[in-house]
Amino acid sequence: MKSFCFTLLFIAVLLDAMSIQHHVATDFTSNILIEKFGSTVNANDQASARSSTPKERYEILLNNVSGSPFESIYEYQIDGNKLRVNETHVFWPKHQKLYSKFYMNFPYEGQKIFGFSQQYFFLQPETAQNLVIAEANAKMSANDHLAIVKAEGNWKNHDASISNTDIGDINGEENPLTWVESMQLYFGVIHRTLWLKYFSGFVELLEQIYLKEQIPLLKDLAHTPESQTFGDKLREEMKTYSSDIDNEHYHDFSKSTMGCLHINTDGIPISKEGETEGWWLPLNQNLVAWRAVTFFEPLRKFALVLGVVALHVNNGNLELVFNGTQVSDMDIEGIDITNIRLSVGPPNNIKDTRPTPPEKPTSLIDNAYRYFINAQPPNKLTPWAPREKLCPKQLFDKKIQQLETACTESGGLRCLDALAKAYPCFSYFLRSSKKFSHGIDGMLEIIVLQHLMGEASWDVLKTFAGDDLPWDEEMEEALEKINLQHTDKS
Numbered sequence: 001m002k003s004f005c006f007t008l009l010f011i012a013v014l015l016d017a018m019s020i021q022h023h024v025a026t027d028f029t030s031n032i033l034i035e036k037f038g039s040t041v042n043a044n045d046q047a048s049a050r051s052s053t054p055k056e057r058y059e060i061l062l063n064n065v066s067g068s069p070f071e072s073i074y075e076y077q078i079d080g081n082k083l084r085v086n087e088t089h090v091f092w093p094k095h096q097k098l099y100s101k102f103y104m105n106f107p108y109e110g111q112k113i114f115g116f117s118q119q120y121f122f123l124q125p126e127t128a129q130n131l132v133i134a135e136a137n138a139k140m141s142a143n144d145h146l147a148i149v150k151a152e153g154n155w156k157n158h159d160a161s162i163s164n165t166d167i168g169d170i171n172g173e174e175n176p177l178t179w180v181e182s183m184q185l186y187f188g189v190i191h192r193t194l195w196l197k198y199f200s201g202f203v204e205l206l207e208q209i210y211l212k213e214q215i216p217l218l219k220d221l222a223h224t225p226e227s228q229t230f231g232d233k234l235r236e237e238m239k240t241y242s243s244d245i246d247n248e249h250y251h252d253f254s255k256s257t258m259g260c261l262h263i264n265t266d267g268i269p270i271s272k273e274g275e276t277e278g279w280w281l282p283l284n285q286n287l288v289a290w291r292a293v294t295f296f297e298p299l300r301k302f303a304l305v306l307g308v309v310a311l312h313v314n315n316g317n318l319e320l321v322f323n324g325t326q327v328s329d330m331d332i333e334g335i336d337i338t339n340i341r342l343s344v345g346p347p348n349n350i351k352d353t354r355p356t357p358p359e360k361p362t363s364l365i366d367n368a369y370r371y372f373i374n375a376q377p378p379n380k381l382t383p384w385a386p387r388e389k390l391c392p393k394q395l396f397d398k399k400i401q402q403l404e405t406a407c408t409e410s411g412g413l414r415c416l417d418a419l420a421k422a423y424p425c426f427s428y429f430l431r432s433s434k435k436f437s438h439g440i441d442g443m444l445e446i447i448v449l450q451h452l453m454g455e456a457s458w459d460v461l462k463t464f465a466g467d468d469l470p471w472d473e474e475m476e477e478a479l480e481k482i483n484l485q486h487t488d489k490s
Contacts, residue, residue, distance in 0.1 A: 058201060058357040060208045060328075061341045069108050069343040070305045070324025073234035074117065075317045076100040083318055084273060085283075090311055090318055092140075093278040094121050094270065095463075099478040100320075102146070103238035104293075106303075106327065108343050111153030114242045115253060116478055118145040119261065121278075122460045123270060129454045133290045133306060135212045138262035140279060141455055143464065144291070147253040147433070147478070149245060155299055158254045177385035182424075185382055188441040189420040191373045195335050196446055199366055202337060204358035209328035209342055210306050213350040215288065218308055218325065219264075221347075223286045231312050231321040250479055255433035256296045258448055262455075263309060264288040283311050289322065294448055297438045302447065303329040332443050335373055336361075378439025382424075383431035391425035391465075399425060400465060404458045423449070428470040 076083065081098050084091035097118055104113040121142040124131075128139075151158040196202055264287055268279050281287070286308040295301040307324035328342040344350075361370070382390075391399070399422040406418035423441065426449060430440040439445070453461060 055359040055362050057359050058205060058208070058337070058340060060205075060354075060357060062352065063108075063341065063343045064348045065108055065343050065345050067107065067345055068307070068323050068325065069327040069345050070104070070106055070307065070322065071230075071234055072102060072104040072322040072324070073231065073238055074100040074102045074320040074322075075235075075238070076320070078313075078316055078318055081318075085313060085318065087283075089280045089282055090313075091273050091276075091278050092121065092281050093276050094123060095460075096120070096276065096278075101238075101242075103234060103241060105234075105237065106153070106155075108327075109154055109329070111155045112151065112241060113146075113148055113153075113156065113257075114150045114238065114245075115146055115148040116250070117147065118474065118478055119143065120460075120463075122456055124455050125457045128456075131455060132206055132292070132304065132451070133210055133212075133215075133262075135215045136262065136264055136288050136290050136306065138264045138289060140263040140265050142261045143452065144259035144261055145255065146257040146259055146293075147255045148257055149250055149253050150242065151254070155301055156257070156295055177382065177389040181379055181382055181385070182389075184376055184379055185424060185441055186420045188373075188376060188378060188439075189423045189446065190416055191369075192335060192441060192443055192446050193416060193419065193450070195369065195373060196443060196450065199361045199369060200335065200337060200443075201358035201361060202447070204355075205330075205337065205340070208354050208357055209304050209330070209340065210290075210326050211342075211344055211350060211352060211354070213353060214306070214325060214344070214347065217347045217350070218286075218288045218306075221286050221308055223284055223310055227286065227310055227321075227323075228284070228312065230323060231310065231314075231319055234321060235314065235319065253433065256437060257293060258296070258430075259291055259293045260451065261291045262289060281311060283313060286310050291322070292451070294444050296432060296442075296444055297434075300332040300438075300442070300444055301329055302332060302444060303327060334377075335370060335443050378442045378445075380436045380439050383427045383438075383440045384435055385427075387428070390427050396425060396466065400458070400462045407453070419453075422465070425465040428467050429464050431470060 076098060077100075078085055081100075083093075097120055099116065099118055101116045102114070105111075119142045121140060124139045124141050148156065148158050265279055265281065266287060268281065270277055271280060272278075287310070288307075289309040290304070290306045293303045293305070295303075304327070305322070305324040306326040307322060309320055309322050312319045312321060325345045325347070326342065328340070330340040331338045361367075399418075403415075403418040403422040407415035427440055430445050430448065432438055452464070456464075
């Protein structure tokens with residue numbers, strides 16, 4: 001019986017996709033698409049269309065804390081990354097891969113992380129949408145691939161002494177992508193994107209997970225000797241926390257976490273040094289910043305951080321110190337958002353003007369659509385299919401161009417269809433270092449790509465999709481550039 005019901009659901013998805021591509025809505029799911037995805041439907045119409053009966057609303061637990069709820073330090077080798085530094089400023093390059101080692105501490109969550117990172121900075125275009133903390137006006141942005149070497153805490157644990165090779169990878173064989181699996185991925189992207197934007201309440205929740213009233217206070221937060229002491233403290237903590245790591249352990253990292261970083265450059269424009277564009281950023285000065293960190297497995301979690309960053313030079317390294325004054329986090333269970341919390345550190349004597357939280361998706365239509373989506377969970381084998389099957393080289397430019405055209409000129413269902421067709425090209429960008437650990441079309445993965453599409457130019461998006469190698473295969477270059485192969489542990 002289960003198999004029969006599953007078959008009916010899959011046929012319904014097939015019919016739904018056909019109706020999307022031909023712009024004809026004739027079955028149950030397509031009626032939902034018209035109701036939820038039509039360009040003329042506003043938020044009030046969506047709420048009334050679901051149910052006129054009041055429903056349970058999301059609850060966001062607010063906790064005022066006495067210290068910083070997030071602390072991190074990134075250490076960039078100046079020579080290895082070819083950074084230009086003078087007595088007062090550093091030239092921060094745009095569209096160049098930067099490598100660093102990092103240490104993060106979420107003290108009120110009992111979570112510490114150490115590893116190395118690859119970042120790629122870009123300038124948000126003027127047409128950028130989907131800004132999570134728009135009030136921060138942080139136009140200098142970066143994707144942040146995080147390779148975790150050691151992690152301890154409630155969210156993530158990783159022991160680098162356990163090799164990634166011993167993970168039961170079905171002999172490491174690649175998965176031959178079938179037509180059915182290809183269709184699964186296509187429809188999974190469509191329906192989880194619709195759920196994310198028009199059912200889950202996630203868009204409305206973005207107004208709930210930070211206090212915008214703190215941002216003007218952060219802009220006035222001066223860099224003091226205590227700021228330098230804070231950086232010194234984190235440097236020592238990183239050294240102590242990583243002291244038991246041998247050089248070979250760096251090869252047994254876990255790349256199952258992805259982040260972003262957004263910095264308000266305080267009016268500093270893009271300039272050019274030789275052929276390289278970038279920003280001349282001041283040393284020893286606070287800049288308002290925010291970032292997100294997404295944990296794909298084993299616990300699926302989304303965290304958002306707001307605060308200030310400062311750049312210091314120490315012993316041939318450039319240090320980026322993040323003093324997080326707000327941290328919010330939420331768990332993603334299947335396609336549902338749970339356990340939302342917001343911790344706010346000083347300065348936190350501020351008024352809370354957040355709107356009423358959105359309703360949870362619990363109506364008859366919501367529950368039916370939830371069941372429909374959950375009947376086809378993300379396929380953990382698909383990201384490891386041959387790249388040429390997921391995104392053939394001869395079709396790559398066409399897929400990305402169609403995505404840009406559809407989402408720029410048409411929007412709606414055409415954009416959604418183009419996204420689902422181009423989505424497999426981001427497999428290297430989204431997948432983990434551990435084979436078959438998670439799919440690439442789950443809610444968190446779609447959140448990452450939707451965020452990127454909203455805040456990056458199409459050229460940057462194409463760069464991320466077009467990498468010929470998955471990030472974890474670039475690790476040797478990263479290790480060399482940050483000199484971890486010859487770490488002095490004295």
